[in-house]
Structures are given as structure tokens and as C-alpha cells.
Amino acid sequence: MQYISTRDSSLRYSAAQAIVQGLSRDGGLFLPETIPALTAEDLQSMVGMTYQQRAVKVMKAYLDEFTEEELAEYAAKAYAVPGKFDDAAVTPIHSTHHKTHFLELWHGPTCAFKDMALQMLPYLLTASLRKTGEEKTACILVATSGDTGKAALEGFRDVDGTRIMVFYPKDGVSEIQQLQMVTQEGSNVDVCAVVGNFDDAQTGVKTIFSDEALRAELAGRGYFLSSANSINWGRVLPQIVYYVATYAELVKRGDIQMGDQINFCVPTGNFGNILAGYYAKRMGVPIDKLLCASNANNVLTDFIRTGIYDRNRPFHTTISPSMDILISSNLERLLYLLSGSDAEVRGYMEQLNKTGRYEVSKDMLEKIQDNFLCGFCDDERTTNAIGKVFSHGKYLMDTHTAVAYTVMMDHRAATGDATPTVVVSTASPFKFCDSVLTALGVQDQRGGVEILDQLAEVSGKAAPAPLAGLKGKARRFNQVVEKQQMADVVREALV
Numbered sequence: 004m005q006y007i008s009t010r011d012s013s014l015r016y017s018a019a020q021a022i023v024q025g026l027s028r029d030g031g032l033f034l035p036e037t038i039p040a041l042t043a044e045d046l047q048s049m050v051g052m053t054y055q056q057r058a059v060k061v062m063k064a065y066l067d068e069f070t071e072e073e074l075a076e077y078a079a080k081a082y083a084v085p086g087k088f089d090d091a092a093v094t095p096i097h098s099t100h101h102k103t104h105f106l107e108l109w110h111g112p113t114c115a116f117k118d119m120a121l122q123m124l125p126y127l128l129t130a131s132l133r134k135t136g137e138e139k140t141a142c143i144l145v146a147t148s149g150d151t152g153k154a155a156l157e158g159f160r161d162v163d164g165t166r167i168m169v170f171y172p173k174d175g176v177s178e179i180q181q182l183q184m185v186t187q188e189g190s191n192v193d194v195c196a197v198v199g200n201f202d203d204a205q206t207g208v209k210t211i212f213s214d215e216a217l218r219a220e221l222a223g224r225g226y227f228l229s230s231a232n233s234i235n236w237g238r239v240l241p242q243i244v245y246y247v248a249t250y251a252e253l254v255k256r257g258d259i260q261m262g263d264q265i266n267f268c269v270p271t272g273n274f275g276n277i278l279a280g281y282y283a284k285r286m287g288v289p290i291d292k293l294l295c296a297s298n299a300n301n302v303l304t305d306f307i308r309t310g311i312y313d314r315n316r317p318f319h320t321t322i323s324p325s326m327d328i329l330i331s332s333n334l335e336r337l338l339y340l341l342s343g344s345d346a347e348v349r350g351y352m353e354q355l356n357k358t359g360r361y362e363v364s365k366d367m368l369e370k371i372q373d374n375f376l377c378g379f380c381d382d383e384r385t386t387n388a389i390g391k392v393f394s395h396g397k398y399l400m401d402t403h404t405a406v407a408y409t410v411m412m413d414h415r416a417a418t419g420d421a422t423p424t425v426v427v428s429t430a431s432p433f434k435f436c437d438s439v440l441t442a443l444g445v446q447d448q449r450g451g452v453e454i455l456d457q458l459a460e461v462s463g464k465a466a467p468a469p470l471a472g473l474k475g476k477a478r479r480f481n482q483v484v485e486k487q488q489m490a491d492v493v494r495e496a497l498v
């Protein structure tokens with residue numbers, strides 16, 4: 004299968020090239036030229052499989068140059084090594100009602116859904132480097148506002164042929180998130196704080212990527228700079244797996260019959276997660292609607308309702324920070340999938356660059372609304388939902404999951420839609436202890452890691468081991484630099 008760019012479909016790339024390059028030189032995103040089909044028999048055959056086997060089946064359909072043996076090895080390393088995921092099902096489903104299912108994507112090493120892709124990406128990337136003849140060590144540079152940095156560190160730690168360096172804004176991440184990063188183990192990892200906010204860290208990383216002299220210097224020492232950004236196809240692909248796997252699992256459990264339609268409701272930021280759900284639908288999984296749930300940063304809600312994407316609006320800092328985004332990069336792939344026209348996508352993206360706004364064609368808007376529903380939820384309703392769901396059945400949601408749950412309930416109330424719905428749960432509630440405790444009515448909160456114990460006591464749930472284990476861990480990384488010094492940090496680390 005060949006890959007093309009959303010902004011120029013005349014050139015063909017192999018999957019390995021697309022994964023190694025990350026972003027196309029024309030600024031577009033890579034996607035497969037065609038979407039492989041899963042027949043009803045294929046889906047049926049997956050009912051009896053483990054998560055790892057399902058992953059091999061789905062990923063193989065997109066990766067011609069990889070053998071099933073290779074993919075099976077990666078799936079085992081990513082999802083089945085003892086201690087990595089704390090549930091043998093990898094992505095367990097918790098049902099609060101016979102038509103309401105929570106797909107828990109946070110049982111991995113960093114307790115957020117980014118692990119699903121970032122546990123797999125290092126193997127896809129290192130194999131792709133080999134397949135494209137690249138012999139240098141890949142140095143992954145990441146600027147993070149929280150979840151991605153830690154998930155990338157865990158994914159790449161001690162993976163042969165890689166180094167990873169994460170830059171985070173000194174005052175822009177939570178105490179738990181910072182602790183998770185500065186205590187990171189592994190022989191190929193580096194973590195550094197940057198004075199400033201996320202934009203400063205991100206600008207610093209972009210400057211390093213565009214510094215040709217530095218790249219040449221590092222190449223001379225055997226290093227190649229790469230990124231683990233969410234626009235890499237190697238991050239979207241592993242996410243398609245859990246949509247397909249969840250369908251097979253619901254059939255296996257008898258919650259649905261093969262062929263029944265289901266909905267997914269996805270807490271959305273960069274549009275990567277929900278895009279993977281759309282791929283699963285296009286492959287043939289009986290998915291009726293994909294509900295795109297936003298917080299107060301509801302640029303996508305407006306877009307799906309009106310066809311107008313307009314980022315010229317106030318930015319809200321919310322209690323679901325991983326969805327505080329005004330430009331959802333992966334939306335570009337959807338625009339290409341629905342129009343099939345690189346010229347049309349180029350036009351929209353040029354307008355977005357120039358004016359921060361574009362309006363899609365009427366035809367495109369109809370296609371979007373055929374597949375996607377949307378809604379948003381502010382902090383107050385998010386908080387209420389956490390309290391309500393916990394008091395009804397003792398199910399504890401994090402803030403992002405609660406946004407999706409609320410949007411699903413709004414949709415049901417407005418339409419009477421009785422389709423079984425899977426709420427995609429993207430983080431452990433223990434990652435956002437303060438907001439969750441507030442939702443449970445606890446005002447007087449403990450500081451530091453003690454807050455984990457407090458939430459455990461109040462909720463009667465145990466904190467996930469990777470978070471509970473932060474307590475006794477030594478800080479390994481204390482460096483703080485100005486953004487102008489970031490290139491020097493890279494230079495000094497890669498000797």
C-alpha cells in the first residue's frame with residue numbers, strides 16, 4: 004500500500020517512508036492511498052483473538068512492507084510485557100448500562116490514552132528506519148504540555164537505536180506530570196524544563212528542527228532528528244486497532260450481535276483519536292455515528308454544525324487540559340478523505356494560515372454530518388457529571404471522559420437515539436486528582452503526591468501503580484534552560 008500527502012497526491016511513499024518523515028515536505032499529512040476493507044468474516048475471526056492479535060490483523064492491512072511476525076513482535080513488546088498494562092485485556096470495557104460502555108484506554112504505563120500509540124510507535128519507527136536504509140540513531144525531540152512527553156519517554160525508553168529528549172514548560176505542567184517526567188528511568192532519555200510556556204518549548208523544538216547546521220553536525224556524530232508528534236501516521240494507526248477490537252469484544256461479550264451498529268463518543272483535541280474511529284468505520288466496522296466531544300474550546304462543535312472552522316476566538320484553560328486546542332491538526336486528514344482533492348485541502352489550509360478561518364463546501368459539510376455528531380461541555384457540567392456518575396454506580400471518570408459522557412447524554416436526550424454507545428475514556432481519574440476530588444465534593448485537598456492517597460480514600464479505588472510509585476522515586480533531571488539554550492542541550496547530550 005502506498006501513502007500520499009493531503010496537499011499533494013501526485014507522489015507516492017512507502018509506509019516506512021511516511022513514518023520516518025512524519026510530516027510531508029509540502030506541509031501536508033501522510034495517509035494511505037486506499038482504505039483496506041474488513042469483511043464480516045474478518046471481523047468475526049477477530050472475536051476470539053487477544054488484543055495483540057487484533058492489532059496485528061488491523062496494522063498488517065496498512066503495512067505491506069512489514070511481516071506478520073514483525074508486527075506480532077511489536078504488539079507483544081508494546082502491550083503484553085508484564086507490568087506495562089495493568090489489565091490483560093489491554094483496553095478493558097466497563098459497562099454502566101447495557102447500552103453504555105466505557106472503553107478504558109488508560110491502563111498503560113502513563114495512565115493516559117497516548118500510551119496506546121506511543122508504546123507501538125518506537126517499534127514502527129525503528130523498523131522503518133532500517134527499511135529505508137537509515138543507519139543513524141534516531142533522536143526524538145518532544146515539546147510537551149503534559150501527557151505526550153511522559154508517554155513518549157515511556158515508549159522510547161531503552162529502545163535500541165533511539166534517544167529521546169523531552170522539553171516541558173517549567174510552570175506549564177501539573178506537579179504530578181512534572182514528577183512523572185523528572186523521575187523517568189531509562190538509559191537513552193533526557194528531560195529538561197524550559198523557562199516559559201508550552202509555546203516557548205514548542206518554538207524551541209521547531210527552531211532546532213529547522214537548524215540545518217545543527218542537523219549536519221549531529222549527522223556527523225551519527226544522529227538523526229525525528230519527532231513523535233501526533234500527526235505521524237505511526238501514531239494514528241495503532242489507534243484504529245482499539246475501535247475494531249472493541250467491536251469484536253462487544254460481540255464476544257454478547258452485548259451486541261455481529262452487524263449491529265454502535266456509536267463512539269470521543270473527547271477530542273487534535274482530532275487524532277476520533278479520526279482513527281472514522282478509519283475503522285471506513286474499513287467496514289458497523290459504526291453509525293462518531294460523536295465529537297469538546298470542552299469550552301468548542302471550535303470543532305461549531306465546525307461540524309456550520310462548516311466554518313474559525314480559530315479566532317478566546318482560548319480557555321479548562322479542567323480537561325489535553326483538549327485545550329484551537330487547531331486540530333488531524334482534521335486535515337478527514338478533509339482529504341471526504342473530498343479526495345489535494346487542491347481543495349491546500350486551499351482550506353492556506354486560508355487557515357492566512358486568516359485563521361475557512362469554510363468547507365456544502366457537499367463536504369453534508370458528508371461530515373453524515374458521519375459525525377458533535378457537542379461540547381463546560382467545566383461546571385463536567386464536574387457535575389463526575390459527581391453524578393460516581394454517586395449512581397461508583398464509576399469514577401476523569402475530566403476528559405466526563406466531557407464525552409455529558410455530550411453523549413445530551414445527544415440521547417435531544418434525539419432519543421438508542422444505539423449502543425462506547426464512551427472513549429482517555430485518562431485515569433488519578434491523573435487529575437484535584438478536579439476529580441472537587442467533583443466529589445472535597446474542598447480541602449492535600450498537596451503533592453499525597454493527593455493520590457486522598458482520592459483513593461474518598462473513592463475507594465486504588466491509584467494506578469505507575470502514579471502511586473512516584474512517591475519514593477528519585478528525581479533524575481533538574482536542568483532548567485532558556486529557550487535559546489535548547490539547541491545547546493541537544494548538542495551536549497548527543498556526543
Ligand SMILES: *Cc1c(COP(=O)(O)O)cnc(C)c1O
Pocket residue numbers: 115116117150270271272273274275276277325326403429430
Ligand atoms: C490527547 C488527549 C485527548 C485528545 O485526543 P486527540 O487525539 O488529540 O483528539 C483527550 N484526552 C486525553 C486525556 C488526552 O491525553
